[in-house]
Amino acid sequence: MKLARFSRIGFILAAAGSAVGLGNIWKFPYIAGEYGGGAFVLVYLITVVLIGFSIMIAEMLIGYLGRKDTVTSFEELAPKNSGMWKYAGLQSLAGLFVMIYYSVVIGWIFNYIVTSLSFLPATVQEAESTFNAMLHTDIATQLFYHTLAFIWITYVLTKGIKGGIEKMNMVLMPALMLILLGMFTYATTLDAFGQAFEFMFSPDWSKIDSNAFVVAVGHAFFTLSLGMGAIMTYSASMEKGSNLVTNAFWVVFLDTVIAIVAGLMLFTFLYQYGAGPAKGPGLVFISLPAAFFEMGIIGNIFAVLFFIALAFAGLTSSVSLVEPMVQYFIDRFKWSRLKASLLMGLFFYLIGIIALLSNIDSYREALTWGEKNFFDWVDYVTAAIMLPMGGLVMAVFVGFVMQKQRVEAIMKPQLGFAFEAWYFSLRYITPVAMFVVMLSLLGILE
Numbered sequence: 001m002k003l004a005r006f007s008r009i010g011f012i013l014a015a016a017g018s019a020v021g022l023g024n025i026w027k028f029p030y031i032a033g034e035y036g037g038g039a040f041v042l043v044y045l046i047t048v049v050l051i052g053f054s055i056m057i058a059e060m061l062i063g064y065l066g067r068k069d070t071v072t073s074f075e076e077l078a079p080k081n082s083g084m085w086k087y088a089g090l091q092s093l094a095g096l097f098v099m100i101y102y103s104v105v106i107g108w109i110f111n112y113i114v115t116s117l118s119f120l121p122a123t124v125q126e127a128e129s130t131f132n133a134m135l136h137t138d139i140a141t142q143l144f145y146h147t148l149a150f151i152w153i154t155y156v157l158t159k160g161i162k163g164g165i166e167k168m169n170m171v172l173m174p175a176l177m178l179i180l181l182g183m184f185t186y187a188t189t190l191d192a193f194g195q196a197f198e199f200m201f202s203p204d205w206s207k208i209d210s211n212a213f214v215v216a217v218g219h220a221f222f223t224l225s226l227g228m229g230a231i232m233t234y235s236a237s238m239e240k241g242s243n244l245v246t247n248a249f250w251v252v253f254l255d256t257v258i259a260i261v262a263g264l265m266l267f268t269f270l271y272q273y274g275a276g277p278a279k280g281p282g283l284v285f286i287s288l289p290a291a292f293f294e295m296g297i298i299g300n301i302f303a304v305l306f307f308i309a310l311a312f313a314g315l316t317s318s319v320s321l322v323e324p325m326v327q328y329f330i331d332r333f334k335w336s337r338l339k340a341s342l343l344m345g346l347f348f349y350l351i352g353i354i355a356l357l358s359n360i361d362s363y364r365e366a367l368t369w370g371e372k373n374f375f376d377w378v379d380y381v382t383a384a385i386m387l388p389m390g391g392l393v394m395a396v397f398v399g400f401v402m403q404k405q406r407v408e409a410i411m412k413p414q415l416g417f418a419f420e421a422w423y424f425s426l427r428y429i430t431p432v433a434m435f436v437v438m439l440s441l442l443g444i445l446e
């Protein structure tokens with residue numbers, strides 16, 4: 001079947017749309033806060049440049065040359081043992097698993113868009129009890145918005161690469177950037193901006209331990225959408241003759257700039273109006289609404305705009321999390337796009353309900369194993385095991401399995417003298433880093 005191709009700008013926006021997600025605006029600021037700011041940010045930036053950028057190019061290369069779903073691409077590019085290598089493509093399943101909780105979080109964001117119109121909590125305590133009431137007791141609200149997220153995402157997927165994914169990204173990504181830029185500009189006029197800047201960029205090395213290091217590396221992967229075949233699947237629809245290095249550069253650049261801009265803006269608001277750089281996943285749902293309250297009416301407007309931007313970021317990432325499996329069933333099982341999208345959508349939707357219920361007081365115990373409930377397990381297994389594994393497999397595949405001439409033929413003209421450095425990074429730096437991250441996250445290395 002002939003694939004519909006992205007336009008050049010369409011590809012960059014779609015891949016950036018995948019990368020810029022809840023990871024940038026929800027996760028990055030709170031983990032940067034947790035690990036003390038500057039030094040953590042620096043480790044994350046170094047990882048993005050040294051490892052993230054290399055794997056981004058590798059993942060694009062597999063998709064670009066394979067031209068099919070991830071399983072077929074691995075199968076076709078492996079010079080031998082293709083029957084075994086095709087299973088590497090099943091890393092795409094990780095995206096569906098991430099969606100199990102991602103869709104629930106997008107549901108919370110939808111809810112906050114609506115409620116922030118008329119209500120903001122006056123104190124952090126009030127904000128906390130509002131958030132916890134939703135999270136631990138309110139099934140109906142969460143289910144309603146989770147359903148809405150499912151319908152939106154599935155609908156876009158049924159429309160395909162051009163008419164669905166590209167079209168949505170061409171609208172939502174510029175809108176997201178505009179909203180953030182507007183709010184960021186306002187933040188730069190506030191006194192606390194300097195404090196936020198200092199917090200993000202002056203490294204305090206005493207705060208960095210091996211754990212912070214591992215979290216920074218893991219986050220660099222998550223935020224760049226690497227290791228799940230999302231970028232690979234989009235790259236299968238890249239225009240022939242595209243420059244992978246420039247494309248990868250734009251995606252990495254936009255993702256990083258947006259994380260930094262969002263972080264600076266949030267910390268400015270929190271210093272100026274709130275309790276300083278709060279910690280934990282509740283940052284945008286708890287500390288931030290309370291800070292917006294202090295701004296008066298402009299706070300309501302900002303809150304609504306902020307949650308809209310966050311929803312846009314989440315939705316554009318979501319389609320890229322599901323599309324690899326949709327493409328897989330279309331290519332390998334000849335399913336129609338409608339059937340593939342609907343069934344993949346139903347998969348994350350229905351299991352997502354279990355994740356949602358696992359946060360509800362009366363179900364929590366039944367859905368908790370060990371220290372984590374189902375929701376946290378899904379997050380943990382995908383981030384700690386599947387992502388680093390996927391990254392490792394891709395680096396090894398391009399670095400060792402594919403014939404060097406084949407890789408060189410495409411990448412040497414684009415990378416020039418940097419080719420050998422890139423190849424070295426894939427062969428040695430990345431695998432070692434990934435392995436260490438995985439062991440540490442699993443608690444084997446302390």
Ligand code: PHE
Binds near residue numbers: 018024230318
């Ligand atoms: N990069 C997205 C984020 O930052 C998450 C994601 C991971 C999307 C992997 C696609 C694939 O939220």
